[in-house]
Amino acid sequence: xxxxxxxxxxxxxxxxxxxxxxxxxxxxxxxxxxxxxxxxxxxxxxxxxxxxxxxxxxxxxxxxxxxxxxxxxxxxxxxxxxxxxxxxxxxxxxxxxxxxxxxxxxxxxxxxxxxxxxxxxxxxxxxxxxxxxxxxxxxxxxxxxxxxxxxxxxxxxxxxxxxxxxxxxxxxxxxxxxxxxxxxxxxxxxxxxxxxxxxxxxxxxxxxxxxxxxxxxxxxxxxxxxxxxxxxxxxxxxxxxxxxxxxxxxxxxxxxxxxxxxxxxxxxxxxxxxxxxxxxxxxxxxxxxxxxxxxxxxxxxxxxxxxxxxxxxxxxxxxxxxxxxxxxxxxxxxxxxxxxxxxxxxxxxxxxxxxxxxxxxxxxxxxxxxxxxxxxxxxxxxxxxxxxxxxxxxxxxxxxxxxxxxxxxxxxxxxxxxxxxxxxxxxxxxxxxxxx
Amino acid sequence: xxxxxxxxxxxxxxxxxxxxxxxxxxxxxxxxxxxxxxxxxxxxxxxxxxxxxxxxxxxxxxxxxxxxxxxxxxxxxxxxxxxxxxxxxxxxxxxxxxxxxxxxxxxxxxxxxxxxxxxxxxxxxxxxxxxxxxxxxxxxxxxxxxxxxxxxxxxxxxxxxxxxxxxxxxxxxxxxxxxxxxxxxxxxxxxxxxxxxxxxxxxxxxxxxxxxxxxxxxxxxxx
Numbered sequence: 291x292x293x294x295x296x297x298x299x300x301x302x303x304x305x306x307x308x309x310x311x312x313x314x315x316x317x318x319x320x321x322x323x324x325x326x327x328x329x330x331x332x333x334x335x336x337x338x339x340x341x342x343x344x345x346x347x348x349x350x351x352x353x354x355x356x357x358x359x360x361x362x363x364x365x366x367x368x369x370x371x372x373x374x375x376x377x378x379x380x381x382x383x384x385x386x387x388x389x390x391x392x393x394x395x396x397x398x399x400x401x402x403x404x405x406x407x408x409x410x411x412x413x414x415x416x417x418x419x420x421x422x423x424x425x426x427x428x429x430x431x432x433x434x435x436x437x438x439x440x441x442x443x444x445x446x447x448x449x450x451x452x453x454x455x456x457x458x459x460x461x462x463x464x465x466x467x468x469x470x471x472x473x474x475x476x477x478x479x480x481x482x483x484x485x486x487x488x489x490x491x492x493x494x495x496x497x498x499x500x501x502x503x504x505x506x507x508x509x510x511x512x513x514x515x516x517x518x519x520x521x522x523x524x525x526x527x528x529x530x531x532x533x534x535x536x537x538x539x540x541x542x543x544x545x546x547x548x549x550x551x552x553x554x555x556x557x558x559x560x561x562x563x564x565x566x567x568x569x570x571x572x573x574x575x576x577x578x579x580x581x582x583x584x585x586x587x588x589x590x591x592x593x594x595x596x597x598x599x600x601x602x603x604x605x606x607x608x609x610x611x612x613x614x615x616x617x618x619x620x621x622x623x624x625x626x627x628x629x630x631x632x633x634x635x636x637x638x639x640x641x642x643x644x645x646x647x648x649x650x651x652x653x654x655x656x657x658x659x660x661x662x663x664x665x666x667x668x669x670x671x672x673x674x675x676x677x678x679x680x681x682x683x684x685x686x687x688x689x690x691x692x693x694x695x696x697x698x699x700x701x702x703x704x705x706x707x708x709x710x711x712x713x714x715x716x717x718x719x720x721x722x723x724x725x726x
Numbered sequence: 727x728x729x730x731x732x733x734x735x736x737x738x739x740x741x742x743x744x745x746x747x748x749x750x751x752x753x754x755x756x757x758x759x760x761x762x763x764x765x766x767x768x769x770x771x772x773x774x775x776x777x778x779x780x781x782x783x784x785x786x787x788x789x790x791x792x793x794x795x796x797x798x799x800x801x802x803x804x805x806x807x808x809x810x811x812x813x814x815x816x817x818x819x820x821x822x823x824x825x826x827x828x829x830x831x832x833x834x835x836x837x838x839x840x841x842x843x844x845x846x847x848x849x850x851x852x853x854x855x856x857x858x859x860x861x862x863x864x865x866x867x868x869x870x871x872x873x874x875x876x877x878x879x880x881x882x883x884x885x886x887x888x889x890x891x892x893x894x895x896x897x898x899x900x901x902x903x904x905x906x907x908x909x910x911x912x913x914x915x916x917x918x919x920x921x922x923x924x925x926x927x928x929x930x931x932x933x934x935x936x937x938x939x940x941x942x943x944x945x946x947x948x949x
Contacts, residue, residue: 593839595861595862595903597861597862597864597865597901597902598865599865599868599869599872599901600869600872640861640902640903642861642865642898642901642902642903644868644898644901646872653902655902655903655904699902
């Protein structure tokens with residue numbers, strides 16, 4: 291008999307459930323109360339659906355609960371299989387108290403009756419009730435309205451949320467623990483588990499189409515949402531960048547220099563967005579050089595063509611270039627570009643950088659006026675001081691090749707191995723070499 | 727257009743334009759129209775149209791856009807009869823796209839921001855059988871030959887899968903923006919030798935089994 295009661299309760303469920311779940315077309319689908327719920331909004335939703343007083347429904351559930359817990363099972367099934375409504379009206383404090391009282395009464399009655407019926411049953415039913423209450427607490431949190439985080443929890447969980455989840459989890463663990471620790475008769479446990487297992491399989495098989503449809507609908511909805519978000523992101527990006535620039539170009543149409551500058555800047559920005567998948571880390575040499583090239587283009591109205599082969603990162607990671615060397619190299623490259631932009635008299639500058647196993651080289655080349663390297667005039671101080679100075683201080687070398695009328699090339703080489711040797715001796719970058 | 731013509735006494739270079747942007751085509755047409763020895767004999771805005779047009783007009787040089795609907799420049803290269811040489815022209819920065827059209831047979835690659843006279847030079851050079859390396863293409867090729875591949879390499883063919891020190895030198899100078907003439911001066915060799923090195927590099931790029939190259943080309947073929 292002991293577990294007969296339990297299996298009997300499962301058999302007992304269908305009448306109320308099927309009776310309620312097949313609604314008259316006029317009423318539409320049953321939904322649970324959302325704002326006005328106490329536990330799961332099931333009783334309220336059922337009352338709304340049937341057009342009767344919610345108190346009557348609750349009392350019916352309590353009675354059913356007393357019948358070996360079938361009310362609890364019915365409640366749980368309804369909770370699972372109906373969707374949440376959109377009402378917002380909150381229950382009054384009195385109704386809340388009353389409902390909690392009834393809920394406790396229902397749980398108590400079902401426990402007490404089974405206790406009376408059989409001691410062994412109680413050993414099983416009590417933990418099941420505890421587990422059910424714990425599960426209800428957890429479900430309640432995952433079931434609430436509003437925006438969600440990835441885990442399905444409300445996006446801004448409150449202390450109450452966490453305490454409910456924690457409490458629920460504890461109850462579930464305790465309930466399951468009791469079943470195991472009580473070392474109840476293995477035979478009855480086996481038959482109980484079998485009954486539960488068979489029921490679950492049955493329910494699962496019956497609802498397969500429902501799950502499949504739900505999953506499909508979810509996937510379709512998610513795909514549509516992702517597409518939509520993507521499209522919106524692209525649209526907003528194009529609006530902020532390309533459309534704005536086109537508007538500016540129309541206004542500036544009488545100044546070719548300015549149009550050129552705007553177009554180059556926009557082209558660079560769009561390229562970066564299209565091809566590098568968002569922002570690259572600023573500590574990569576190739577990315578940093580592209581940024582510098584862009585800045586020089588913007589400030590001096592020239593066109594810089596950066597080509598990089600290999601790459602090197604800043605930092606003490608394996609193969610990285612120390613911060614001092616990295617900033618010195620970038621500073622020198624920038625100075626060389628600015629120099630070419632200012633003095634060469636042409637608007638095209640080639641920038642080439644290659645990271646080899648033992649050294650990093652940067653070449654800045656123009657086909658402009660050129661100058662006599664041996665007779666550097668004082669206004670070319672920038673070249674020797676800021677380029678040569680900062681590179682040579684870090685163990686690198688600079689070579690300037692220039693022919694009057696043919697152009698200039700500045701070659702900067704920075705050893706990679708020296709990064710480790712000199713690490714201790716150059717703890718602080720000089721102020722001019724602080725990263726920009 | 728006239729049927730395949732025997733070479734006229736003043737050999738002019740017959741060019742076919744393929745680009746899906748009509749505005750860009752007309753711009754190039756105007757720029758090349760200024761060159762007396764270059765003759766634009768046709769243009770197309772799509773892959774099918776291009777293949778039909780090129781096979782019927784039989785130009786010397788095809789200026790080919792890398793990015794187009796229905797397969798892009800690679801599809802055109804695979805569809806046309808042998809004869810015309812192709813120079814790829816693109817705004818794309820992506821290494822795999824550029825390497826893919828080179829491996830499909832293009833003799834060079836220049837970016838669309840190139841000036842009219844430079845473009846005309848490029849056309850003449852590919853018409854003459856040379857390779858045209860913009861600094862960017864040189865950079866990509868250099869990267870794919872010198873970069874340490876993360877995947878194990880297939881058994882390398884020393885002839886095809888590595889560059890000689892001289893070729894590397896030439897390639898580096900190309901990436902730095904040097905012209906063939908400037909490279910010849912810098913390395914104290916003849917321009918003809920520089921051209922030979924560049925052509926060898928192009929051939930190796932097209933035929934090598936190096937992972938970096940095959941991966942790029944493969945990824946492109948999947949779409």
